[in-house]
Amino acid sequence: MEPSKPSSRAAYIQQSVRRSGRPQPYLQLEVQVMSVGKPPTTTLDSPTFGAATAMAGASLESPRVPSGPMGAPSGQHVMLRRSSSLSSSSYVAPTVSLPPPEEFAGGDTDRKAGSASEAPRRESLSPSKRSRRESGGAASASSTSTGTATVRAAPDPSPSLDEAEEESVEGLGSPKKRPSLGKRESGAAVAERAAAAASAPPSITIVDMFTPGMLRVNVFRIPSLLPLPSGVVLSFAEARPQLVDHGVINIVMRRSTDAGRTWGLARVCVEGAMVGGAAKFTVGNPTAVYDKTTKLIWLLFCTNHAADAEWMIHAREGRDTRRVWITSSADEGLHWTVPAEITASVKLPGWTWYATGPGAGIQLTSGRLLIPSNHAGDVYEPNCPYLASTQRSRMVAHVIYSDDHGATWHIGGVAAKHTNECTISQLGDRRVLLNARDWSGRFLRAVQLSSDDGASWQKHRYDRELIEPRPQGCQGSMLCVPPPEGRAGPGILFFCNPSSDRREMLTIRRSDDGGMTWSRSYCLEEGPSAYSCLGRTADGALACLYERADRISFAKIPSHVDGPLGVF
Template structure:
């Protein structure tokens, strides 16, 4: 891989660990609401760094002022709680017709770990959401959707989760919340003997009134995921999914039916996973300036690339669509280090990801991207630190041109 470029921008710390073994903020989720030029930045507040010590969600609201953001104080989201449960995995989505914000999350029994649920095959999670009518200034009552969305199938789900990160609304109006579940395919007496994680989508076709879930993405193991809408054959919408795996590389999959069913995922050797994997974020972005994607920065023709099956990725269709993919993830293949921003200017091609532009050197972790298209900007909310990747959660604004500011970042990775 070619040498990466580094971000020279200043970031803003929104959530800070209070002491080395105490209060910690993890699992960022970021949402931008265009009409009010408002950012909603979410995180989990934990009594320690451990997942089982999550407490409740917290929120900071930010308002765009030119090319900067004015942030309000930290607010606890105590509405997003169930008695006897801890709250985890914020996953917000904005519904543009009604202006509502839906905040999905998990409520997990007491200190029951994910490992314990998988080992015994006994789910301890509830699928919940809140709704805000005023861009996150106030929130309604918590609603438990577990029975509506999963129902009797939950006996085959050792555990599940949403996001973490953001959901999206498709051109069709469908709302999508990315999720994953540990599915039990075989039992031996009272013990699950075959449990595998699979990504899937939770969706609503009636502006958030009712919710359902799609089919599992497989057969490979896929976990935490995010999705973005791109354009396929004859301008038809295609849903792109980027999923965490334990297999050293990121899994990518496409859906031609708005997320109900995905084609078999493919591991992409350009997008490395550290040991055990890490969550990553993806957004679809329409740049203000559209370069000629037929050539690389040196003026030579772009290399021939392999196409995904059943999808038409002609240059004419892509130029008409004019949407790129941006992806954030640690760049090291061994550890959670050096958070990178990758760009794919031809989203349906296997080998068109740029080399990473390093947003933050050093320890890092989970991240979430958002788009401010009216200004040609992207935003990232990400875990980072000096010694560990969970010391703080920072926010940074940047442009697509900054990501593509040097030749190293605009040529395909080796």
Template structure:
């Protein structure tokens, strides 16, 4: 079993963050004639089940790094001990029930329902070998909105429930590819469950049917939320944003008067992140924030966002955000802080700390105890998909 523990210097500054490898790319065996075939792991998602003091780390297991070679979800379990270290069970669990026949499972998105103590794992099912590009080229959506549940902190899982017809319905005819997350969902103070999502829509010339229009440049992703007010029994789809917003995560902001606002942070191709606010808990996102302070990396990369309660008087909600910090390439996974989360100008100009120096990509953040955080991240030495690693950390006091 491995263990991970947060570190802090006597002066309050973070030391080099200790990381534990959770999933590692497996190179082809010598003499393997398949050459490029290898087992790879991508798309991290993390959840902490407080009642069990247990972290569950999810990823896609793939034959190669390509999206079309995704096979199934894998999960590893880590238990937090009294010394504030995480002991990881050796080996991973294959989530065989989280699937549909002749489909591949993608974009794990877990959320824990606290009243019924039910863990939901939402995901996307796409027909085998059907790519995102193929769905855009044909202007058709072939994905299915699915979930499985666990009542025992991930030891056993239900069979897959397909929500596509009941929740998306006829709207799917307006979409090309869509997906959830990836990364964690949210349960709001009201009890509402939130699953972040996005869907591509055709935004080119409506009178043009030539090949030049059926390209990525003529399709734009717009974020939305799937939500439930009855502990996950029934679900609804919110309205999509009206600005570009792709892979996304959401967080609840509680102001000094106890008013709730749902915040969305989304990937774009614009050179900066889309940030938006919902005043009706995800039914729509009526306010897009500026001044677009959070930079995007090259053509974009997924990032994670998390709200937490700062122990002040009165208590205040702050936001954490993790994302590669270089504007040109996926390197140096940075952690950013916003102490005024309803105002996007409040983000720190530089990373509060670097979670991984070097190649890094997708990540997922959780707060497991007040003021204590964890991150599951794609990272490596030569390229960002060498492994998915886990780290515990606290915020550096001098920078708060």
């Protein structure tokens, strides 16, 4: 018997909730936000990011993260869901220093009109907000705006000042009566309230990292986050002149030395002149990894000619192909080596499109550096082709690796067909988990395991709880916190992606059984949101660098027994 089709968008969302078995309802939390200006209403619908962003000026100064306790939560939160024989490349690269931020132009400042084929802007409302609007009923919890993020807050049962004044009875010509302020609290009550505040979970903080106008750049996309054991945190992103994925694009970065509490100025890390000379290049897909043995940071990225759109590279009609590069830093991101090309080692001749990450790589317990990647094969593909007119070009995820601390790189295991951007983590039992964006039309995340450090992958499955936006999914990020030393188990796994049929409701989930089930979830951003990168700071907090409307923001979620994702 065919299932009935939902009659409305709200019914579709409700049906999806029933199928995936998500818990109810929302956890009430206090979130502190610092923003460099309120973002306009912007849609991040796939496959494009949405309408053009506003060019409001923004300060380069890092917003200060506020401090203070968060109210204790009530209720339980829950959301809505081969190896290669190719020769290796080896090199010794000189080191170059980054000039001061003010010396960089920060990308092509020529603003071009958006493509006529761009999806029209539409109002971005989370499923919960749309259902409330359609029903016309009032929600039990009021929605308040703090900075630029929407925060759910329980209604205050006490009357407001205006209500108290309205309830007072005034005689003709008598002065207005002041509302009663109640009795003074006793010392015991004050002490009790202070103790409750001290035991409450610490605040979740959200800071805008890259906003339109910084470095005279119109658009920032594709975040990559790398926390280091020393407390240094590096955040990377693409700086674009316009919303499309090609054009003169550079990689920019910001650096924190105190686990993400304060940040230095934004500066260009890699630009086209470093890899293409006088030619204009797209430089993107930043993917960073830290080698704990050598204390080197490796940043992998891809390039193509600035005039080549992605479909042209798939069809082999571009001016150049996609190329893969690496650069490294020995001083925690202050200076970077001249980029070196490794395309011949990690890309097969039959592959057209290629992309590293985006996001972050990992170092396995064996010492191997492992980088998530994806490619398009120039093969006949009648089902779900990228180029529908020719029915060619098959999307597939894979990994690349280095066993000599970044000196040479090789192709690792290739994932299942119709997978795309992927994220990887090593579980506590040393198996490697790959979680990939779906290109098969199922709109569910594809999951695979490896027992040989990513050299091959077991048969894939689709996680019914991890739904994806339509029509072509979205990137996601993953992080595994290993179990304490001496204890067995898979560790604590976190996963983040937009948990909706649109690019909105960015949700972080927690699993205590290696991703087989998801025990907790927290909606970090109800509004327009897309790509993300998870990390864990030196002070033990969960960090997320993510696309939020027209900007990229950094969120820090402390570990706490009463926190949204518990203790980790």
